[in-house]
Amino acid sequence: MKVLLVEDDASLREGMAEIIGELADVRAVGAEAEALATLAAERFDLVITDLRIGNHEQGGRSVLEAARRRQQAVAIVSAAAPEEVARTLRPHEPDAVLVKPFQLDDIVGLGERFLALRKEVERLATARVLPPEAAWTELSAGVRVASTGPESEAAPRWVRLAPGSGFAWRVHGQGREGVLLVEGGVEVQGERHIAPCYLFIGAGPAPEVRTREGCLAVTLPLKG
16 A cells, blocks of 8 residues: 655654554655645555645645545544534545544554555455346446445445446445446546556545446445
8 A cells, every 4th residue: 555644744754654654655745845746646545644734724735636636545634623624625525534643543543444445445356256137226327336245335336337438426425435446447537547446536526437448346435
């Protein structure tokens, strides 16, 4: 798993990077411009960013917006309560909030949630136990969905798009879901992704997904 850490306090950045580095490959940066350039050049499974970068709140918002455009998960670090963070970032929504001051277990737990999601989606894709034909339902024209467990928002779901189809992706209610493309390719908000590829559909407005050749994907919501 690859994590981008954005924190302008050098000592805090170093400490957090060391802890997260026990779970994943970490790229740590200290400035908004460097974070945006890194996001344009690389993909990450999780972006952890301070809300205030360089003493202004727009830094964290800019990082969140850039990460969301490429379908990457975002956790905001802030001394403010989650409700205040949500008000500050509207209409955008982070996928998690790490409140300062935090403990070692809080950082580890944050990383483990997103790492576990990716591992489980990859396991489902590798096993590739597709639901029976009778279990599939048409969500919209050319878009079919089927669960592989009890029918609930937490159940894994397979999604099949016919060539030339598209829809606003919101398979699991409010978003915050890991998606692994197993076959084909999709375009999400203008960016093309080819299987095998892991995406994270974050909280907030549903992104528009289209496919030229059709695709098969498996998706699972983030726990907690």
